[in-house]
Amino acid sequence: MSSKINNKMPTLMIKREAxxxxxxxxxxxxxxxxEKLYGCIQCGNCxxxxxxxxxxxxxxxxxxxxxxxxxxDDVLSNRTIWLCASCYSCTVECPKGIKxxxxxxxLKREAILNKxxxxxFTIPAMSRSFYDTVKHNGRSNEVALLMKYYLRTxxxxxxxxxxxxxxxxxxxxxxxxxxxxxxxxxxxKMLLSSEIK
Amino acid sequence: xxxxYYPGCSLKSSGRAYEESMLLVxxxxxxxxxxxxxxxxxxxxxxxxxxxxxxxxVTTRNLALAEEQGGPGEINLIAPCNACxxxxxxxxxxxxxxxxxxxxxxxxxxSAGLKYEGRVNVLHPLDVLVNKFGLENIKETVTKxxxxxNVVSYYGCQVVRPITIFDDVADPVTMDQIAMTLGATAxxxxxxxxxxGGSMTSTISDVGLRLNYLLLKEAKRKxxxxxxxxxxxxxxxxxxxxxxxxxxYHDKINIPVMFFTQLMGLAMGxxxxxxGIHRLFVQPQKV
Numbered sequence: 001m002s003s004k005i006n007n008k009m010p011t012l013m014i015k016r017e018a019x020x021x022x023x024x025x026x027x028x029x030x031x032x033x034x035e036k037l038y039g040c041i042q043c044g045n046c047x048x049x050x051x052x053x054x055x056x057x058x059x060x061x062x063x064x065x066x067x068x069x070x071x072x073d074d075v076l077s078n079r080t081i082w083l084c085a086s087c088y089s090c091t092v093e094c095p096k097g098i099k100x101x102x103x104x105x106x107l108k109r110e111a112i113l114n115k116x117x118x119x120x121f122t123i124p125a126m127s128r129s130f131y132d133t134v135k136h137n138g139r140s141n142e143v144a145l146l147m148k149y150y151l152r153t154x155x156x157x158x159x160x161x162x163x164x165x166x167x168x169x170x171x172x173x174x175x176x177x178x179x180x181x182x183x184x185x186x187x188x189k190m191l192l193s194s195e196i197k
Numbered sequence: 198x199x200x201x202y203y204p205g206c207s208l209k210s211s212g213r214a215y216e217e218s219m220l221l222v223x224x225x226x227x228x229x230x231x232x233x234x235x236x237x238x239x240x241x242x243x244x245x246x247x248x249x250x251x252x253x254x255v256t257t258r259n260l261a262l263a264e265e266q267g268g269p270g271e272i273n274l275i276a277p278c279n280a281c282x283x284x285x286x287x288x289x290x291x292x293x294x295x296x297x298x299x300x301x302x303x304x305x306x307x308s309a310g311l312k313y314e315g316r317v318n319v320l321h322p323l324d325v326l327v328n329k330f331g332l333e334n335i336k337e338t339v340t341k342x343x344x345x346x347n348v349v350s351y352y353g354c355q356v357v358r359p360i361t362i363f364d365d366v367a368d369p370v371t372m373d374q375i376a377m378t379l380g381a382t383a384x385x386x387x388x389x390x391x392x393x394g395g396s397m398t399s400t401i402s403d404v405g406l407r408l409n410y411l412l413l414k415e416a417k418r419k420x421x422x423x424x425x426x427x428x429x430x431x432x433x434x435x436x437x438x439x440x441x442x443x444x445x446y447h448d449k450i451n452i453p454v455m456f457f458t459q460l461m462g463l464a465m466g467x468x469x470x471x472x473g474i475h476r477l478f479v480q481p482q483k484v
Contacts, residue, residue, distance in 0.1 A: 033298075126243065142211055
């Protein structure tokens with residue numbers, strides 16, 4: 001029994017040097033507009049001001065440390081980065097002037113690009129649905145967006161919003177057919193060269 | 198001064214009362230304002246999370262359109278939604294400081310038949326009303342002062358963060374100043390800038406609702422008669438989920454959440470329906 005634990009625990013509990021992606025931090029810093037992430041002093045102001053940190057597996061402070069150290073897969077496949085709602089309080093509070101929100105954006109993009117984001121998690125699904133809606137129509141229609149989103153995730157979870165939906169409809173706030181863009185072809189042409197699947 | 202304005206997607210649907218009331222109030226004050234033609238989505242927070250170069254091109258296309266439609270010289274573009282405002286302002290700032298990024302975006306704009314020269318000032322209606330038009334001038338138009346009304350101002354995240362050009366980054370006051378000018382009592386509270394969770398009320402609803410409950414609970418504790426806000430998503434989250442939140446936390450919450458422009462319109466004696474008051478889930482009885 002005890003030998004079983006001993007055999008398993010070490011590989012689960014610690015990271016190996018060979019598992020690290022040494023250049024990960026540099027790449028992310030570049031993607032996030034040369035962010036000074038190596039200047040981080042691990043003070044934890046970001047985590048303490050973050051309204052979502054109680055729900056995160058790794059707090060923003062930990063994420064920065066992990067990025068610097070090269071824990072690529074752990075960071076990118078984790079749900080934490082998707083919990084960032086872009087409220088920018090960490091960016092404003094950081095004593096070293098690190099734009100942490102921009103780093104979170106860079107991490108999300110890297111996870112999407114390498115297809116290692118948590119696939120069944122609702123937040124990246126929402127981002128993808130939003131991206132697709134805007135890509136095709138130039139504007140975001142709330143009804144179209146939510147339909148895309150619920151088809152991607154769990155169509156039945158939409159049921160708990162029926163009450164709110166009806167009230168929105170009654171107050172004229174549920175607009176299904178919106179005015180279309182005239183120059184949509186130009187808009188689509190502009191996006192063509194940098195699309196991602 | 199003539200202003201162009203960028204409505205953004207929400208102001209045409211769930212947040213349409215913001216557009217209705219803002220246009221009415223601006224016209225009542227004699228501020229000339231005209232909608233940007235053929236605008237597209239600002240990209241909000243989600244687009245940036247998928248593809249940055251596209252996101253910045255999408256955002257900047259609106260700035261280029263403003264230059265095309267606004268003629269020569271400086272263009273003043275009003276973006277009422279916080280996320281649109283910050284998206285546009287951030288794109289403008291980043292393009293100014295990063296040559297490579299600017300070149301990439303310019304190239305994309307050319308393929309869309311546009312060019313951007315950097316002549317656009319991105320403005321928030323709070324900035325225009327308080328700093329350009331002036332509180333004194335607003336005061337003159339108040340015909341029904343909102344006496345004995347406790348107003349809590351909720352600014353939301355992205356009006357002063359991460360870039361602030363018209364208000365304090367930690368303790369913004371412009372919306373409170375407007376409330377006071379209308380004769381109301383501006384209640385000071387600690388949650389002015391605390392995040393409402395954005396789309397999290399749909400994606401991870403328990404967490405999203407909790408964030409909103411914290412805001413509503415504090416507003417209730419401060420005896421707020423009404424919460425005013427400058428963001429369509431904040432307004433939506435705070436207002437539309439009060440029923441759900443009340444049931445979840447066994448705490449009856451019933452506070453009207455309005456756009457600050459609606460409150461202004463009411464104090465100016467403008468028509469309630471034209472201000473979109475009928476679109477609110479919780480009617481402001483005390484106003």
